[in-house]
Amino acid sequence: MSIEHEQQDKTTEVNLERLPSDIERIHGLAERLLPFHAEISSDLPLEDEQAKADIVELMSVLHELHPADVATVLESLPQKERMLVWHLAAPEEDGEVLLEVSDAVRETLIETMDKEELLAAVEDLDADELAELADDLPNQVVYEALKTRDEEERAQVQAAMSYEDSQVGALMDFELVSIRADVTCEVVLRYLRRFDSLPDHTDKIFVVDDNEILQGVLPIRKLLVADPDELVENVMATEVVRFRPEDDAEEAAQAFERYDLVTAPVVDETQKLIGRITIDEMVDVIREETEADMLNMAGLQEEEDLFAPVLDSVKNRWMWLAINLCTAFLASRVIGAFEGSIAKIVALAALMPIVAGIGGNSGNQTITMIVRAMAMGQLSGGQAGRLLKKEVGVALVNGVLWGSVMGMVSWLLYDSPGIGLVMVAAMTLNLLLAATVGVLIPITMEKAGRDPALGSSVLITAVTDSGGFLIFLGLATIFLL
Amino acid sequence: MSIEHEQQDKTTEVNLERLPSDIERIHGLAERLLPFHAEISSDLPLEDEQAKADIVELMSVLHELHPADVATVLESLPQKERMLVWHLAAPEEDGEVLLEVSDAVRETLIETMDKEELLAAVEDLDADELAELADDLPNQVVYEALKTRDEEERAQVQAAMSYEDSQVGALMDFELVSIRADVTCEVVLRYLRRFDSLPDHTDKIFVVDDNEILQGVLPIRKLLVADPDELVENVMATEVVRFRPEDDAEEAAQAFERYDLVTAPVVDETQKLIGRITIDEMVDVIREETEADMLNMAGLQEEEDLFAPVLDSVKNRWMWLAINLCTAFLASRVIGAFEGSIAKIVALAALMPIVAGIGGNSGNQTITMIVRAMAMGQLSGGQAGRLLKKEVGVALVNGVLWGSVMGMVSWLLYDSPGIGLVMVAAMTLNLLLAATVGVLIPITMEKAGRDPALGSSVLITAVTDSGGFLIFLGLATIFLL
Numbered sequence A, B: 001m002s003i004e005h006e007q008q009d010k011t012t013e014v015n016l017e018r019l020p021s022d023i024e025r026i027h028g029l030a031e032r033l034l035p036f037h038a039e040i041s042s043d044l045p046l047e048d049e050q051a052k053a054d055i056v057e058l059m060s061v062l063h064e065l066h067p068a069d070v071a072t073v074l075e076s077l078p079q080k081e082r083m084l085v086w087h088l089a090a091p092e093e094d095g096e097v098l099l100e101v102s103d104a105v106r107e108t109l110i111e112t113m114d115k116e117e118l119l120a121a122v123e124d125l126d127a128d129e130l131a132e133l134a135d136d137l138p139n140q141v142v143y144e145a146l147k148t149r150d151e152e153e154r155a156q157v158q159a160a161m162s163y164e165d166s167q168v169g170a171l172m173d174f175e176l177v178s179i180r181a182d183v184t185c186e187v188v189l190r191y192l193r194r195f196d197s198l199p200d201h202t203d204k205i206f207v208v209d210d211n212e213i214l215q216g217v218l219p220i221r222k223l224l225v226a227d228p229d230e231l232v233e234n235v236m237a238t239e240v241v242r243f244r245p246e247d248d249a250e251e252a253a254q255a256f257e258r259y260d261l262v263t264a265p266v267v268d269e270t271q272k273l274i275g276r277i278t279i280d281e282m283v284d285v286i287r288e289e290t291e292a293d294m295l296n297m298a299g300l301q302e303e304e305d306l307f308a309p310v311l312d313s314v315k316n317r318w319m320w321l322a323i324n325l326c327t328a329f330l331a332s333r334v335i336g337a338f339e340g341s342i343a344k345i346v347a348l349a350a351l352m353p354i355v356a357g358i359g360g361n362s363g364n365q366t367i368t369m370i371v372r373a374m375a376m377g378q379l380s381g382g383q384a385g386r387l388l389k390k391e392v393g394v395a396l397v398n399g400v401l402w403g404s405v406m407g408m409v410s411w412l413l414y415d416s417p418g419i420g421l422v423m424v425a426a427m428t429l430n431l432l433l434a435a436t437v438g439v440l441i442p443i444t445m446e447k448a449g450r451d452p453a454l455g456s457s458v459l460i461t462a463v464t465d466s467g468g469f470l471i472f473l474g475l476a477t478i479f480l481l
Helices: A016-041 A049-064 A067-075 A079-088 A091-100 A103-111 A115-122 A127-134 A139-147 A151-161 A185-193 A220-225 A249-258 A279-298 A310-336 A339-344 A347-375 A381-414 A417-447 A456-480 B016-041 B049-064 B067-075 B079-088 B091-100 B103-111 B115-122 B127-134 B139-147 B151-161 B185-193 B220-225 B249-258 B279-298 B310-337 B339-344 B347-375 B381-414 B417-447 B456-480
Strands: A002-007 A010-015 A204-208 A214-219 A263-267 A273-278 B002-007 B010-015 B204-208 B214-219 B263-267 B273-278
Touching: A016 A049, A016 A067, A016 A079, A016 B381, A049 A079, A067 A079, A067 A091, A067 A103, A067 B249, A079 A103, A091 A103, A091 A115, A091 A127, A115 A127, A115 A139, A127 A139, A127 A151, A185 A220, A185 B220, A204 A220, A204 A273, A214 A220, A214 A263, A220 B185, A220 B220, A249 A263, A249 A279, A249 B067, A249 B279, A273 A279, A279 A347, A279 B249, A279 B279, A279 B347, A310 A339, A310 A456, A310 B347, A310 B381, A339 A347, A339 A456, A339 B347, A347 A381, A347 A417, A347 A456, A347 B279, A347 B310, A347 B339, A347 B347, A347 B456, A381 A417, A381 B016, A381 B310, A417 A456, A456 B347, B016 B049, B016 B067, B016 B079, B049 B079, B067 B079, B067 B091, B067 B103, B079 B103, B091 B103, B091 B115, B091 B127, B115 B127, B115 B139, B127 B139, B127 B151, B185 B220, B204 B220, B204 B273, B214 B220, B214 B263, B249 B263, B249 B279, B273 B279, B279 B347, B310 B339, B310 B456, B339 B347, B339 B456, B347 B381, B347 B417, B347 B456, B381 B417, B417 B456
Parallel strands: none
Antiparallel strands: A002 A010, A204 A214, A263 A273, B002 B010, B204 B214, B263 B273
């Protein structure tokens, strides 16, 4: 993988795999410059010749990087080094970099910038990009940045800011090319030539009437092969996937995936064209959606700055730890209720985590498969019964299979066929419990209008832990004492 | 969200949100037609008037759907209904649908088709699409399908088949437009007009010399605004992200994400242009990559057909259940070693799962954050020490905080300050263990060249379970007996 990088007439080849080594180099330089942190951040002159050379080298490496790569470098640096590098980064790219970093890191970067720096950074951003940053900027900066824009752009920023992050409206941009249906392709080509440049990702031109009502789209692919004298209305596609600003961004991303879109128009309730969304925003939505599920399942509330101060990390993680402690305490009380049985047969204490563990593992398998199918729109309510039947079947097979293995081991270990039989029965029953609850939790959550991914892993583990202890110790109390 | 669907002159609007209700409708029809399964699949005439009407309705709904939507419908149907619907689907779209469904479902569909049906389905596919299906098709079908292609296409199919699924070479396509650098934009536009249609996602034209060596790319966006008399070499970009067929598909997808690409050229070691990759394939890679991590963490080996036969599901899940049983058995033996202590203080049995549980939860938080940072290229080897220091800090705060809470509760519950103190100490130590191992496991795996996501969750839980029991029961044995 490689990028060719044009500099004047020379064409130097930059290897994409060089990024990790560039990061290492920046890390080394930043660490060596750390003692001069105070001077650098106040732009004071440096005495040290080596440090001066280091700064020149660091700046030249940084200036060669794409804003997305600068963002990666900043994410990977501890906070002090991050501030130092941020201070030396190309200021004209500051706005782009702020758009690329995660929310957590963006906050730390914005904190170090004064009003003038922030205004300079957002100066060249499009309306939709300014809207994206606005939540994290001081109000005064947003106010002054808006003052320099014309009325149309101000309205666009305010429109984009009025939608939730999870809605199409917050992700749309306003740079688009629109034409009328009753002109020829030749006229369109001449019209396009008057632009200095076309918006990114332009794969289609939007066809509207005099009231800006969307009539169709003219794919560039069709425009280029069309007869120049043909009218747009005879070439354009009227089969257009279109979105409303209040549509859910994840559903829009799925439509992009499904229909292989690059851009799509956004219209209001009267079908008036108000913006467009592009595949690069949708790719971010897909990445964030699947990552959010993964982070939630692991008990992190949100993406965390790798080098966040300890207390910030504690704050990000405390809630799930607290929930986990509550469910663990519940399981502990179930065991407490059987202390009499354990006192008589201590082996029960050693075997009970096996029963609880396999239930949790198996339940998580079921729930993950169902959550995934729901996210892809493959599961409708009517199938719950059939799914349950299948999962119960799987649980029965696994219960008898692994239950027998563990039953034999326990029998041999404790020289008691009774313990072996209780083990088989408890493992099978807990697997059946896991299968049932694993199907019912996500389906119930979906029906209640909640995200089925959120917390379902914690919930099922709570059920299979407490349930597993109850089933195993209960059976043992009845049959072995 | 809505699609406009053109039929002759009429423009009917199809709402994207209608897909779920279409699925419901197909489910209902398929269920009603199930008794006639035998007749339908052998194309025998039906007596039943209602069934005939149902078939007509089912076919008309199916024919209106995009192949990607037909794929979703098939994924969501139990196996018998799926076969029935598949038999009635538009045969000219069969190939497209096979490309869209998951591997597991694709197998079930191909099994029901005879050689002629399969040959008809793959007839209209491009070389790269045929290569994608080839692994799942009977050898005889691949052989005959290749016979009908010309030599160039045969070579393309064989080239694409020679790469691993995880390599760029397996995902590239061969439909591309290339031009020379020494012609004018006007000539390019005239040349393009000779095509019936341009390949999907054409956002740039590849510029090559007489030996097909890649010189640069001409973005359509630039071509459209360029002076027609300008030479291509003065307009083209030479800063081109390019890939080799043996490059890793996940890294390519990250480059697409990072640099907002729509298409990119694939070149061999001499820089000769051999194909291109497109954003739609990369979106699938991103989706699959994050989903694979999620499925692996939950203990599923691969994407599973929702309605797979019970034994197929058992096969897909057995390995992780077996690993889980082994680690649970290990933890059980740790407890077994302290049976003497538990016999004397039964409360230990009830409290020990709390210590193990919080360690597992906290360790999974750490490991997920690090695995994510590694996947995004934000973590280089040199930072392990600093990360460890931070995670240990977080563990100390959490240990003292939640340990004290649980210590107090245990003290009150069992009226023993000793148990409370052991609880505080054990929880803190297990959290420190979780933090240390949570940092070291993914970093060690990465250094060893393994996927840090795979199995790391199981591994850390094994350590915090056995470790937690050992620490808690060990401390209790030393200080309380």
